Amino acid sequence: xxxxxxxxxxxxxxxxxxxxxxxxxxxxxxxxxxxxxxxxxxxxxxxxxxxxxxxxxxxxxxxxxxxxxxxxxxxxxxxxxxxxxxxxxxxxxxxxxxxxxxxxxxxxxxxxxxxxxxxxxxxxxxxxxxxxxxxxxxxxxxxxxxxxxxxxxxxxxxxxxx
Numbered sequence: 001x002x003x004x005x006x007x008x009x010x011x012x013x014x015x016x017x018x019x020x021x022x023x024x025x026x027x028x029x030x031x032x033x034x035x036x037x038x039x040x041x042x043x044x045x046x047x048x049x050x051x052x053x054x055x056x057x058x059x060x061x062x063x064x065x066x067x068x069x070x071x072x073x074x075x076x077x078x079x080x081x082x083x084x085x086x087x088x089x090x091x092x093x094x095x096x097x098x099x100x101x102x103x104x105x106x107x108x109x110x111x112x113x114x115x116x117x118x119x120x121x122x123x124x125x126x127x128x129x130x131x132x133x134x135x136x137x138x139x140x141x142x143x144x145x146x147x148x149x150x151x152x153x154x155x156x157x158x159x160x161x162x
Contacts, residue, residue, distance in 0.1 A: 014067035
């Protein structure tokens with residue numbers, strides 16, 4: 001366990017596996033600070049159902065309250081106007097503070113923050129990744145340009161493949 005904590009600290013991620021799930025208070029906004037102008041979906045299952053009907057891709061953000069890396073990414077994400085616009089118009093958006101039981105949403109492990117794209121066929125797009133080989137689906141605050149590029153790629157791929 002200590003090795004994992006040291007690895008996580010070195011590579012700028014926060015551990016999330018094995019923690020008890022906490023319920024989100026009803027009064028807390030589903031945006032959790034990731035963008036109040038964006039329509040956030042309540043659960044992964046709801047997102048899959050809505051996505052299948054509309055053919056819009058799903059963007060899933062895994063994060064953790066109190067994780068400095070998640071908090072820094074949240075601030076960068078919520079302040080980037082182009083990302084917020086795409087999130088609002090082109091995607092169904094989910095931000096999860098609890099791990100899902102769907103192992104497809106952890107293709108290279110349970111760490112936070114991580115961002116995955118799911119296409120309307122319900123396939124996690126393992127070909128849309130960040131720049132880190134040891135944690136493929138994470139982005140740093142300075143990677144907002146890459147995230148925007150990947151959002152555009154997800155949107156284009158999903159429209160051309162369906």
